[in-house]
Amino acid sequence: MSAGPRDILRLLRGHRRWVALAVLLTLAATALSLVQPLLVRRVIGSASPGPVIALLIGLFAAQVIVQGLAQYIVARAGEGIVLGIRLRLVRHLLRLPMAAYDRHRVGDLLSRTGTDSTTLRLLIAEGLTDALTGAITLAGVVALMLWLDWLLFLVVLAMVALAAVIVAVVLRGIGVASLDAQRAAGAMTADLERALTAIRTVRASRAEDRETDRIAAGARSAYEGSLRMARLDAVVTPAIQLAVKGSFIVVLLIGGLRVAGGKGSLADLAAFLLYMIYLVGPVGMLFQSLSTMQQGVGAYRRVTEVMAIPTERDAAPRPASPVPAPPLLEFRDVWFRYEPHRPVLRGLSFEVPPKTHVALVGHSGAGKSTVFALIERFYDPDSGRILLDGRDLPAVGRSEHRTRVGLVEQHTPVMYGTLRENLTYAAPEAGPEELARVVELAHLTELLSRLPHGLDTDAGEHGMALSGGERQRIAIARSLLARPELLLLDEPTAHLDAASEEALRRSIRETAGECALLVIAHRMSTIRAADLVLVLDEGRIVATGGHDELLDTSDRYRALLGEHAGP
Structure with a gap:
């Protein structure tokens, strides 16, 4: 089970305005940053750069303020989403049929309300927001790079495409590892709840070491699942470096040769290189957000598994028939x-x-x-x-x-x-x-x-x-x-x-x-x-x-x- 757009929008219920505001502010900050290389281009070719430099400083300060505000709103929306999910889970868990409590361990249900709901914040508040802003920002950077030099852009595109293939291969493994880690953490919590609930029996039976070993086995399983996820996630960063830093070196080499041969201007190359530096943000944000969202898929599945269990119905489907002097x-x-x-x-x-x-x-x-x-x-x-x-x-x-x-x-x-x-x-x-x-x-x-x-x-x-x-x-x-x-x-x-x-x-x-x-x-x-x-x-x-x-x-x-x- 993966988290589709409709599923994510359902979890965003009540917080869509805040997430939308965070996206808009992030895009505003991105727009302010995208203008800056063009101003640098003008500074290099201008005889009196003073006013342009002042404008550049003002735009940079505005970008910092808007970006900081956007990050706070993202954090606020994320905590609100976690609170909403926990409240819905608590209401749902307290109204399940008794047979559902017979099938599920109490500690595992507690883990879904605590650990899993927190992990979902990665999927929604951080992963979704970063994916949206990264994609839109990337589109703006790409448009400006195409306008400046389409040939150099093709070089960058080839490097990014190679990195995208690598990231796509590891994303499926991250989702599977995330689910395994969440399940192991739930089992560990259930075993700990079992021991603490019967702590007097545990002590009287001298079973502390046995219970420690049982709980530690669950902790190690969670550790191994998280470690597998970390190993796969570690591939994402080198892929981003391949896409951006590798292409930066190639563009610098090709662009420098073209300027030396009189086939391009130094100002255009400087602006293009600055945009490549800005490319690190949206490309890294986009790839990392996909990895983050896959890490949240395991938690999403465990939460939705519980929410899919029908609650105990409280309706009276038909009117009562009066019976004279019945037994109680x-x-x-x-x-x-x-x-x-x-x-x-x-x-x-x-x-x-x-x-x-x-x-x-x-x-x-x-x-x-x-x-x-x-x-x-x-x-x-x-x-x-x-x-x-x-x-x-x-x-x-x-x-x-x-x-x-x-x-x-x-x-x-x-x-x-x-x-x-x-x-x-x-x-x-x-x-x-x-x-x-x-x-x-x-x-x-x-x-x-x-x-x-x-x-x-x-x-x-x-x-x-x-x-x-x-x-x-x-x-x-x-x-x-x-x-x-x-x-x-x-x-x-x-x-x-x-x-x-x-x-x-x-x-x-x-x-x-x-x-x-x-x-x-x-x-x-x-x-x-x-x-x-x-x-x-x-x-x-x-x-x-x-x-x-x-x-x-x-x-x-x-x-x-x-x-x-x-x-």
Whole structure:
């Protein structure tokens, strides 16, 4: 994949005026410089050169000022382009389907937002601008050189054509090497993110050297890719020297012989040679810009690969059909698979009544977490229907649906920031009274009284300043603050000691009066607290009822309780 004109113009959206202004200023500076050899020509042939010299100095000063302004505008446009690409990438990355996060490593996605978006600045702000100004300036220099001496110009053209052939050969290799280097840098970032996220496990397993070797391998691959690109790019500079300096020597030799033979004037030769000096700029700019743009192609491809992934759709394609007195949540013959020919859910059907505490139990791999993922619409079922309050989930926008469903994960991610920022994450407009309600409901009052700054205490990276039980209760309070109609809890007591578990059970009983609870449960105490127990086995519900009822009627339920024997 290469970056075509339409692709570049799309990336320039919102910055075309600045890039156009930079090009115009660069052309103005070039025009000021192109006039100077003609003035030198007049100085050589003039009896009173004073006024011409003054004009020459003025033009040179104006050229310097205009060129400096153009360079600043190019830099400004480049940074603006990088900012725009990063903002679009961030918005896009946060709205991808969950399956996309399963296929891509987080560190690699981070690399595309950081390193790759910066590299794109070379492609657009520097490569494109230099290519445009170099081409137009080259056209002006060529016209004036043809006007002065077309025969000498043919000599220059032959040398430039030879250099162009050399540059064309290496450009393809630069593009390939650029893509390899960007991919290797992405893999290195992903490996580093993997190690830092699990740094305590790394240290406890004495795996620092192994992780260093793994990350270093990615760094070396990126180094080798960049080195291949540098070797190819190094060919461009000698090619430019061949085109300009080589032709300068040849023109000086041929032109000097012609002046000595009376077939040309010294003033014309001096002006032509000055234009050859000016030729270094546009020819070098044009060749180097092509090399720079090829270096940006790898980053462009990696960014567009991510942007091409469709985002999660939030539209409601059809109006809802009213259903009288429906259950709050209903699965009807739902089938789902992550991979072809390996179904996880097989015709799953069950109901969750309003304001009811329901426990979902089953062995590992039975499909419990998949049920939660489908309820949250992280994935859509392959077939069957899922209804919330009598409405098919596809008939409701994802954002609207998620305002009615809360989720507390087993590993309870706590964001970097204060406890207040974590609690109000799903309800940023919540007031002090609402905060006080969920703090009490989740039994966080004692914790906050011990912290130096209460709700404004930093939670630490990934909440590591808190215990596992404290993180669990904060996640529950965060979900309750949004007042969901259905709250999903993935084994909420897994990380709690006996005292905290008892406090949480009281919270769950009180919460059941506000919304329905669907709890993935393994502990006997969590299962007993439920009004209804659903037994899931190989993607199907095999038994439904209360705890005591299932003890009498379900062999599978009794076997599960034996596997998860505990308080």
